[in-house]
Amino acid sequence: MGRVRVTLVTGLTLLAATVGLTLTQAPMSLARRSTSQEQPLASISQAEVICQSHEVLPRATTAIRLHLFAEYGPKVTLQLSERGRVIASGQQRGGWTGGAVTVPVSPLARRRAAVKLCFTLSLNGDETVSPAGEPTEASPAARVGGTTLLGRVAVEDLRPGPASWWSLLPQVARRAGLGRAAGGTWSVVLVAALMGAVLALCSGLIVRELR
Amino acid sequence: MSGAAAKRPRRSLRELLAPVPTAAWICAAVACLNAVCWSLITPPFEVPDEPDHFAYVQTLVHTGGLPSAAGTYGGEELAALEGLRVEAVSEKPEFQPVATRAQQATLLRDLKRSEHARQRRSDYAGVAASEPPLYYALEAIPYSVGGLGTLLDRIELMRLLSALMCGLTALFTFLFVREALPGVRWAWTVAGLGVALVPLLGFMSGAVNPDAMLYAVTAAAFYCLARAFRRGLTRASALALGAVTAVGFATKLNFVGIAPGVLIGLLVLSARAARSQGRAAYTWLAMSLALALSPAALYVIAHLAAGASGLGIVSNALNVSSGSPWHELSYIWQLYLPRLPGMQADFGGIFTAKDLWFRGYVGLYGWLDTTFPHWVYELALVPALAIAGLCARALIGGAAALRARAAELGVYGAICVGLMGLIGADSYTVFPRFNAEYGQARYLLPLLPLLGAVLALAARGAGRRWGPVVGTAIVLLFASHDIFSQLQVVARFYG
Numbered sequence: 001m002g003r004v005r006v007t008l009v010t011g012l013t014l015l016a017a018t019v020g021l022t023l024t025q026a027p028m029s030l031a032r033r034s035t036s037q038e039q040p041l042a043s044i045s046q047a048e049v050i051c052q053s054h055e056v057l058p059r060a061t062t063a064i065r066l067h068l069f070a071e072y073g074p075k076v077t078l079q080l081s082e083r084g085r086v087i088a089s090g091q092q093r094g095g096w097t098g099g100a101v102t103v104p105v106s107p108l109a110r111r112r113a114a115v116k117l118c119f120t121l122s123l124n125g126d127e128t129v130s131p132a133g134e135p136t137e138a139s140p141a142a143r144v145g146g147t148t149l150l151g152r153v154a155v156e157d158l159r160p161g162p163a164s165w166w167s168l169l170p171q172v173a174r175r176a177g178l179g180r181a182a183g184g185t186w187s188v189v190l191v192a193a194l195m196g197a198v199l200a201l202c203s204g205l206i207v208r209e210l211r
Numbered sequence: 212m213s214g215a216a217a218k219r220p221r222r223s224l225r226e227l228l229a230p231v232p233t234a235a236w237i238c239a240a241v242a243c244l245n246a247v248c249w250s251l252i253t254p255p256f257e258v259p260d261e262p263d264h265f266a267y268v269q270t271l272v273h274t275g276g277l278p279s280a281a282g283t284y285g286g287e288e289l290a291a292l293e294g295l296r297v298e299a300v301s302e303k304p305e306f307q308p309v310a311t312r313a314q315q316a317t318l319l320r321d322l323k324r325s326e327h328a329r330q331r332r333s334d335y336a337g338v339a340a341s342e343p344p345l346y347y348a349l350e351a352i353p354y355s356v357g358g359l360g361t362l363l364d365r366i367e368l369m370r371l372l373s374a375l376m377c378g379l380t381a382l383f384t385f386l387f388v389r390e391a392l393p394g395v396r397w398a399w400t401v402a403g404l405g406v407a408l409v410p411l412l413g414f415m416s417g418a419v420n421p422d423a424m425l426y427a428v429t430a431a432a433f434y435c436l437a438r439a440f441r442r443g444l445t446r447a448s449a450l451a452l453g454a455v456t457a458v459g460f461a462t463k464l465n466f467v468g469i470a471p472g473v474l475i476g477l478l479v480l481s482a483r484a485a486r487s488q489g490r491a492a493y494t495w496l497a498m499s500l501a502l503a504l505s506p507a508a509l510y511v512i513a514h515l516a517a518g519a520s521g522l523g524i525v526s527n528a529l530n531v532s533s534g535s536p537w538h539e540l541s542y543i544w545q546l547y548l549p550r551l552p553g554m555q556a557d558f559g560g561i562f563t564a565k566d567l568w569f570r571g572y573v574g575l576y577g578w579l580d581t582t583f584p585h586w587v588y589e590l591a592l593v594p595a596l597a598i599a600g601l602c603a604r605a606l607i608g609g610a611a612a613l614r615a616r617a618a619e620l621g622v623y624g625a626i627c628v629g630l631m632g633l634i635g636a637d638s639y640t641v642f643p644r645f646n647a648e649y650g651q652a653r654y655l656l657p658l659l660p661l662l663g664a665v666l667a668l669a670a671r672g673a674g675r676r677w678g679p680v681v682g683t684a685i686v687l688l689f690a691s692h693d694i695f696s697q698l699q700v701v702a703r704f705y706g
Contacts (some may be wrong), residue, residue: 003680011687027706030305065305071645072558072567092431095566097579098302104585124556127646156305168706175705177316179254179295179309181360181367191248195694198244202404202686205237208401210679 004210008203027168028160031058034154035134038067038099041142041149043129044121051118052142052152055080059111060159064090065102067154068120069130070095075122078103080115087112094122099132102158117155238403242416243378245408245693250370252697254308254704256361257577258418259651262288263337265366265419267539268350270334274650277344278336285333287325291362294318301578304703322361322681339421343510345461346421346665366419368651373423377416380423383408383430384663390437390450391619392667401670401682408689409662410696414576415653422653424446425463431455433623440619444484446495452477453486453499468633469657472626474503479618481690530646546650558646558658569595571652574696579651581703583695594688596667605672627658 034055044050057080064078073096081087104121121129131142135151142149152203165172172183180187256262266288268280273285280509284292292298294317300306310316339347385403392398406412416423432455439448456473459466477499484492514520541554546563550556561567573591574583606613613620640651670682 003677004683007680007683008687011684015687015691015694018691019698022698024693027702072561072647072650075472093566093585094561095570096582097575099580100304104273117422125556129645144506160537165702165706172701173285174305175310176701178312178315178432179363180251187251191251191697194244194248194251195697197239198248198408199690201237201241201244202408203692204240205234205400205404206683206686208380209234210397 001071002211005207008174008206012199012203013058019066023165023169024158026162028063028158030156031159032056032157034152034156034175035135036147036154036155037151038132039151040137041131041133041135041151041153043128043130045123047118047121047123048144049118050131050142050144050149051116052140052155053114053116054116055115055155057108057115058157058159059108061088061105061108061157062160063102063104063158063159064117065100065156066119067100067132067156069099070097070101070127072127073101073129074105074124074127076101077120077122078105079118080105080112081118082112082115087115100156107118107159122209163169231382231386232399233585234400235389235403238385238407239378239382239402241404242381242407242412243374245413246374246377246416246423246699247371249410249413249700250367250374251415251417252700252704253414253577254300255295255366256292257301257308257704258414258420259340259578259653261418261420262348263339264293264421265341265369266333267336267342267344267347268354268369268419270336271344271347272351272354273332274334276334278334278340279334280337280340282333282335284335287322287362288322288333290325291318294321300557300704302576302580304580307704307706319361320698322363326361326422332597342421342463343461343506345458345538346424346463349424350419351632369419370417373416373420376423376427377407377412379427380412380416380430380659383427383434385659387400387430387434387437387660388663388667390434391664392671395440395667395671395678397679397682398667401685404686405666405689406659406663406687408657408693409659410574410576410693411572411652412659413693414696414700415656422656425465426465426656427660428455428459428462429469429626430660432459432473433626433660434584436473436480436622437619439476439480440616440622443487444480444492444495446491446498449477449481449495449499450502453502456499456503457506460503460510464658465630465633465654468505468630469626470503471590471629472622474500475625476619476622477503477564479622497702504632518558539636539639542639543632546635546638546647547631557642563647563650565592567647567650568652568655571650572655573692574661574699576696576700581700583699589693598665598685601669602665603672605668608672623661627661630655630657 064146066076073094075091075094077091079086079091088105088108092101092103123129131149131153133152133154138148141151142153173188176188177184177186262284265277266284269285269288270276276355294306300308309318350369350372353372354365357365357368381403384406385399388402389399412426416426432452435448435452435455439452452473456470459469467623478497481492481496538555542557545554545557547568548564549562570588573588634649634654638647641648666685670678673681
């Protein structure tokens with residue numbers, strides 16, 4: 001077998017193995033949502049530390065999703081502390097988009113109450129980030145520098161779900177068939193068949209042309 | 212017309228297409244099938260601006276006129292947007308579209324209720340309203356074919372037309388690389404397959420969006436230029452360039468950034484051809500320019516007749532609304548490249564080339580709300596740098612040939628600078644209220660033929676012995692990227 005064929009077979013085997021391995025992972029699931037409201041609370045354009053107290057974090061939380069709107073968000077550094085001691089931290093690089101940024105943190109071994117959540121936005125004055133959440137009175141509201149925001153920033157705690165992607169496949173296939181022209185799980189089967197055809201065409205062409 | 216020309220036998224389409232290698236058709240089929248997959252996994256209206264582009268077609272079909280940017284969607288589209296929970300889902304990865312059979316039943320019932328023609332009538336197309344009508348006129352065909360079905364049937368058929376255009380993009384990329392880098396036949400396949408499997412191309416071409424046609428038209432322009440540079444300008448190639456430019460102008464306003472490079476190429480080619488063909492070359496140039504600029508002239512006349520600015524929305528990019536020309540230049544520079552000493556920092560904390568463009572290319576789907584984990588973007592730098600290194604090696608090895616083709620390379624460079632300048636200038640008009648408003652990798656995909664050339668050069672850079680192996684690895688890398696991108700989209704919307 002020529003080098004190209006060996007590379008092709010090895011590559012396709014690796015691809016199949018990686019896809020299979022990825023599907024053994026459990027998707028992130030929502031462990032807690034602090035509020036369902038998403039009112040704009042402020043417009044921030046300078047590097048600031050924003051803090052809010054009395055957060056309750058479920059066990060095994062591995063990521064925190066902060067509801068911040070930005071065209072292209074800056075670097076976000078997050079710190080969770082309990083009674084003045086840092087219990088977890090994480091950061092997300094700049095360049096995120098949309099209405100929320102997910103910051104991975106070291107997993108929490110147990111449920112934590114009365115946690116102070118602080119995050120830093122590395123802004124330089126020319127960009128704007130708008131935290132969103134639930135309007136509250138001044139005392140529980142998030143604070144930035146010496147001022148108080150209009151409420152608490154919406155926070156979601158994420159952790160790996162109980163089931164792997166493999167076991168969720170039927171549910172995913174059923175959902176993928178909804179909200180489109182001819183509903184049904186057939187659309188997932190069709191996509192799989194089409195991608196199989198794509199790989200077969202690519203492989204055939206590589207074997208024919210790359211000699 | 213001379214007698215010889217009159218008696219020249221007409222060539223059938225089959226004969227015209229005969230010189231196109233089978234490998235190019237297979238690359239086109241791969242791109243097309245890939246885009247069809249994307250069209251099936253991406254929920255309706257979960258692609259940037261798809262509701263507006265769909266509304267444009269609906270306006271064309273049901274009113275026979277062009278849309279406006281003010282108003283609201285027709286009742287049927289409003290019902291679809293609500294039933295599909297587009298407002299709740301877009302930019303909010305924690306929410307998903309239709310997830311239960313009850314929601315599906317409500318959606319279908321509401322669509323059925325609102326499918327009466329009057330409910331489809333609206334002349335609102337949001338951000339799409341300022342775009343030229345060619346793509347939308349073509350999309351009116353599948354829209355009308357699906358006229359008896361629901362909006363969901365029509366949008367799927369319309370997406371399939373975009374997927375066909377994706378096939379053309381891969382086809383012309385293959386042909387461009389064949390003309391630009393004719394020496395090594397197998398490298399054309401690496402370029403064609405690599406581009407066919409670019410996930411962002413599949414995502415955008417699996418949607419109702421004129422970008423799909425813009426990519427194909429620009430790839431055709433690259434091919435025409437490369438062919439003319441290699442074989443010399445003829446009347447047919449001059450007219451082909453003019454026709455492609457005209458189609459580009461009629462497809463999407465972004466072509467305004469690409470056209471100057473194409474026209475510079477036409478001038479350079481005409482000057483060269485004049486050495487052997489004399490004044491005939493300038494006649495071809497005049498014919499080609501007349502053809503190329505006719506849609507732009509119509510656009511200006513239509514706007515002036517409507518009492519608007521002659522250049523319509525394009526004039527926004529030419530206005531310096533929020534700073535000095537120097538600051539605008541500095542901003543555009545920083546949108547792509549690291550800040551130079553003396554420049555005001557406009558993108559604090561962001562390395563734009565990596566954090567905006569590379570990240571956007573690697574994976575930013577849906578309404579820019581579907582991303583990979585952070586480490587994927589870091590890992591992707593490794594193969595990207597390896598490909599860049601191998602490409603550089605091939606270029607250094609062929610430095611003498613490069614010098615001989617400086618004018619041709621300059622034309623491709625002018626196309627890049629024109630497009631990137633337009634994106635930067637447009638983004639600057641809303642800066643600092645929004646930063647990098649148009650800093651989306653999809654806007655750079657008209658340059659995909661150049662990516663194809665980079666891939667071909669990278670494979671060649673590995674040498675004759677290992678080149679095909681590296682080429683195979685590159686295609687597999689792009690296939691893996693595509694498959695994992697699709698899985699990411701499936702996980703985001705249906706997981």
